[in-house]
Amino acid sequence: MGSHDSDSSVTFTAGLPNEIEPEPFLETVRLVDSELAYDNLLVGDERLYHNTYTYLALAAANTERVGLGTGVTNPYTRHPALTASAIATVDELSDGRAMLGLGAGSPIVLDPLGYDQSDPIGTVRDAVKIISNTLDGEEASISRPEFALEDTGIDVEPVSDVPVYVAGRGPAILGLGGFRGDGVIAGAGLASVAGMEYAYEHIEKGASKADREVDDLDVVCWAFLSVAEDRETAIDGVNPLVARIVNKAPLKALTAIGIDEADARRVKELEAPHELLPAEIREYVPAAVTEQFSIAGTPEECRDHVDRLREIGVDHVGLLAFENDVHSYGQNLEMFSEEVIDRLE
Secondary structure (H helix, E strand, O other): OOOOOOOOOOEEEEEEOOOOOHHHHHHHHHHHHHOOOOOEEEEOOOOOOOOHHHHHHHHHHOOOOOEEEEOOEOOOOOOHHHHHHHHHHHHHHOOOOEEEEEEOOOHHHHHHHOOOOOOHHHHHHHHHHHHHHHHOOOOEEEEOOOOEEEEEOOOOOOOOOOOEEEEEOOHHHHHHHHHHOOEEEEOOOOOOHHHHHHHHHHHHHHHHHOOOOHHHOEEEEEEEEEEOOOHHHHHHHHHHHHHHHHHHOOHHHHHHOOOOHHHHHHHHOOOOHHHOOHHHHHOOOOHHHHHHHEEEEOHHHHHHHHHHHHHOOOOEEEEEEOOOOOOOHHHHHHHHHHHOHHHOO
């Protein structure tokens, strides 16, 4: 993966959703690679937007430095062997800069497509095994309801040892990442100090079962990003999605990752958050809940948030860019790079 000459002891990874249009995508990719303080660029694999691997191929042809990967894909909509051959292709095109982020997928994505998600942990566990083995040039066999493979290997050879990151926020998926992943993406909802302490606890449990240390793994704190000189403008960029997630997630799961129960219940009072204006949603989503999912606010507030994470040992932050009323995806990444990363002590 690429590296950037920065005084910061923290690695920063940029993330773009695959709903972004091709022209701004390409413009942002070039900007991230040539001018900004990010080591990697991950592209989302959500819903039926632009194809992730098509975008990664485009990124590979238009960058020289940054690592490139999925942020994140899943083992339902894409067969793990196809995922392995796809990321191996990206690795070949980028001359060894590929990485793979793999999670269980979201019901928001998978429900409309009719996938049975009754065993997400087993599905991800076996997918990671198949992907890792086939990337290593081995043949693999598996038979399970979600996918099958019989003595088959991929026909594309990666040019590097492609790292596989397990992504998620539940105890079991974090433990699986600690046990089997080359890295862990501590997913949406763990961007606060309490959230990352919770993540480390469960990653460590998994790692210890494999006689590994958390320090041996690349643990990424994954956060939604929205920056503006006006705090409310920044918050309004991320709060609509934060509200939808908190509205749907089980209360027990929310309190487990550090969200105050009263705060969670307040968000759950919203009957149809997707129909409300951001300013209306703001009245229901406390700042602590926004911070659980996001690094959002003024540049100074974002720096303070990163500093709090650094104090507990977070050394890799992934930032999924959002749009707000004043900044595009790329402009948010640019402002964060210049006003936050470049000014960290």
